Amino acid sequence: MLKGNCINRFAIISFIILCVTDIPVSAQKIKLNTFLDTTSILIGDQLHYTIEIEQPKKISVSFPSIKDSLTSKIEIVKSEPTDTLVRGDNWLIRKKYLITSFDSGSYTIPAFKFAFKFENVNDTISSSQLVLKVNTLPVDTAKEIIDIKPTMNTPFSFSEIKWELLTGFVILLIIGLAIWIFMRFRKNKPLFSPKKPQEPPHITALRELDLLRSEKLWQGNQIKLYHTRITDILRQYITGRYGIYAMELTSDEILHALSSELNTDMELKMSFSKLLSLADLVKFAKAEPLPDENEISLLSAYTFVNRTKIELSNTNTDNNKELNNQE
Amino acid sequence: MSEAVNIRELNERIQKESSFVDLIQIEMGKVIVGQKQLIESLLIGLLSDGHILLEGVPGLAKTLAIKTLADTIDAKFSRIQFTPDLLPADLIGTMVYSQKEENFLVKKGPIFANFILADEINRSPAKVQSALLEAMQEKQVTIGTNTFELGKPFLVLATQNPIEQEGTYPLPEAQVDRFMLKVVIDYPKKEEERGIIRQNLAKSFPTASKILRTEDILKARDVVKDVYMDEKIEKYILDIIFATRYPQDYNLSKFQNLIHYGGSPRASISLAMASKAYAFIKRRGYVIPEDVRAVCYEVLRHRIGLTYEAEAENITTENIITEILNTVEVP
Known part of the structure; x- marks a missing residue:
């Protein structure tokens, strides 16, 4: 009887060990990491949401389709181009999103699933969830309403004022010419000197x-x-x-x-x-x-x-x- | 003034050797009234071993002038009338079977003479023209398997008529280039024409006497080659020829679209040689710019190719030569 129990226990333990160790080998080779520049921002500030995947070169990983927002409260301002680096025998693929939020509160960025295929086996790997806290400013309703940020200035270009410059130059030229003509008349000199005669x-x-x-x-x-x-x-x-x-x-x-x-x-x-x-x-x-x-x-x-x-x-x-x- | 010895000696030698020039002019003047330029051109061709193409309307004494020149020299003269049915063998000769000898014998054609008058050369087809022009260039002809040297001097004087182009075979540019001079004859002046009428109405027509031997011509040709040509004159000749090829380099950009092709190196050689011959005729031992300018039209007029634009604007090679001479700096 005891001998039979022992055999059963061994079978159960073996089954559990087998179940635990039955993780696909390929999934072990893919490292997925997602992170934020900061976990706390002021309302309207912008930060990067970065996804990094380190994978063997022979595995093809598909990114999830993320369009204009990560959640209903976190918007994507800009999707930056994917950057691919070589790290030993692996690819390091990095994708960055510039994100912002205009509502205060604490929001969870959901986990995204990345599909991949290895030796004719399809599988997925998930990213971890992240939390972003969006702070707001205390509003004093007794005070005048002011901008949160000053107005942003675009870079200065001379082409913006070329006509003004040209007009100014022409006006200065006309004034200068008028003064020169006035001075010539005042000194009783002719406007144009006669051409110097050619040498005989x-x-x-x-x-x-x-x-x-x-x-x-x-x-x-x-x-x-x-x-x-x-x-x-x-x-x-x-x-x-x-x-x-x-x-x-x-x-x-x-x-x-x-x-x-x-x-x-x-x-x-x-x-x-x-x-x-x-x-x-x-x-x-x-x-x-x-x-x-x-x-x-x-x-x-x-x-x-x-x-x-x-x-x-x-x-x-x-x-x-x-x-x-x-x- | 003490001139360099060689030029002084050369001048004296030329004074002596060129005395026959006046005699030829006098003898030709007995028969030909006026046409001084034509006579001079014939002498230039004779002295510089160059063939001459004469162009003029009928009745301007082209044939008579050439025949008279031949009459003044004790040399063999042939006149060939070029017709559409003329064959190369009629010109250079052929092999004839002799029953007596039982063999083919060479029968030489009229080209075996010292002076050839190729009358109305543009009336014969290209094969006959080619046979003549080849003989002009090589100074020899081949009949059957035998090659024969042509006589010395060998001078071809070809005439062509600028009107009546129907049924003619104009000479190709490459073959025209083989003529050293192209002389265009114009109508005589009124006084000259009066003399022509009187001469032709007289009871006897004057004839020229033989005053020279072929040896004298060959000797004179050697002297002509000795006429001194300074490097300044050589540069002047080259400037003129290059102006026909690259007019834009000589402030003549307006001719760039009018000239199809300019003078060949043969034109440079002919201009230099004709200038020396002209200096000899003028009894000088050296060439001056006047000599180059005097022969320039005859040497270049058939060697400059005009474009359709030039022809449409009625611009002639003479116009272009005049402009070039007025632009190129004289040394």
């Missing part, structure tokens, strides 16, 4: 010839460059003086273009023609003129410029000087 071509040419003489090119055996410079200076002078694009003309064409101007001074025409011919020989036929011929070419260039230049009248010159002084 003969001044430029004579300056360039002086520079060429000082460089002593032919004395340094740079005869080709020397004659090229002389003809270039004269061609630019002719362009400025007569409006003939001499830089694009050959020697014969230049002489032909100037024939009406030079026919009145045959001596000048001859010396200018000789200058161009000699320059052509030096430039294109390796000619090496005698030192005197080099000097004569430069002198002929000076003569050509001096005899064909248009002198500004004294009145104009005086006016120009006056204008320059005023500037």
Whole structure:
């Protein structure tokens, strides 16, 4: 009889142990944790409700569908994106909700069920319940009604005031211009200064010839460059003086273009023609003129410029000087 | 002035060697009234070993000018009238079976001469034109298995008529490029035409005398090659050619949409060579910018391709060359 009781007891204990240890292996591998930033808030304050699941990579866990509120009194302000981290062989999945409550009291956040599947077995795991206490402010009805919080300011941007800035700038510009015009009238000065007259071509040419003489090119055996410079200076002078694009003309064409101007001074025409011919020989036929011929070419260039230049009248010159002084 | 020795010697040599130029001009002037530019162009082609394409309306003495030039030189002259039924064998020759020899013998065509007048070249189909143009380029022809060198000098003077385009075969651009010069002949002046009338109504028509041998021409060609061309002139030639290719680089952006293609390297060579020949004709031992400008139209007018836009706006290659010459800086 005793032996039979002993056998029964052993069978019952074995059954209980088996029942207790029959928890799925997969559920043991999933760690679920939910928590709040704080358990007590002032009415209207915001806090995070965080769900963390640590699970093996091969298990897929489904989150419960939580839409706009956790309970009837706790609202979800914002659902933040799910964050997934690797922790060893596991995934750590973290989901945060920004929540708030506008009713004072103590509220319980219910447990949520998370479904998962492991080796063709469907199962669930539950989160723990949490309590959130929402405090209110003591209301003194005798006092004036005031805001609980000051008004929140959005970040400042210049684009908000661009038109005001532009308008202000234009107004300042108009005022400045008006003052400048008033001052010019008061000093009896014209509004706009006349354009500074361009340097007469003969001044430029004579300056360039002086520079060429000082460089002593032919004395340094740079005869080709020397004659090229002389003809270039004269061609630019002719362009400025007569409006003939001499830089694009050959020697014969230049002489032909100037024939009406030079026919009145045959001596000048001859010396200018000789200058161009000699320059052509030096430039294109390796000619090496005698030192005197080099000097004569430069002198002929000076003569050509001096005899064909248009002198500004004294009145104009005086006016120009006056204008320059005023500037 | 003490010029560099080589140029002075060259000038003296050219003065001596180019004396025949005046004689040719005098002899041609006996037969051809006016057309000074045409005569000069023919001499440039003759002296620089370049073939010439003559274009002009009928009756402007194109054929007569070429025939007269050939008459002044003791050389073989052939005139080939290009017709739609002409065959390459009619031009270069063929193999003929000889019963006596019992063998095929080579019968050389009219191309075996020193001066070839290809009259109305655009009246023959492309295969005949190609045969001629190949001979022009290679200076040799192959008949059967034998290759024959053509005579020296070998100068082709082709004429074409700008009107009556019906039934003609215009020369392709690539083949036109093989002509060194394209000379466009215009009507003579009133005084010149009066001389032409009187000359033709006279009892006897003047003829040109032979004053030169082929050896003289070959010798003159060597002298022409010795004419000195300074690097400034070379740069000027390159600027002109490059302005036809890249007008935007020479402040001629307006031509960018008007020029389809510019001058080829053959154009640069021809412009340089023709400039030297022109300097020789003017009895100078060196090239000056005037020489380049004088031959520029003849060398470039057939080497610049125009777009449809240019044709629609009636812009010619001559307009473009003029603008380029007025824009490119003269050295």
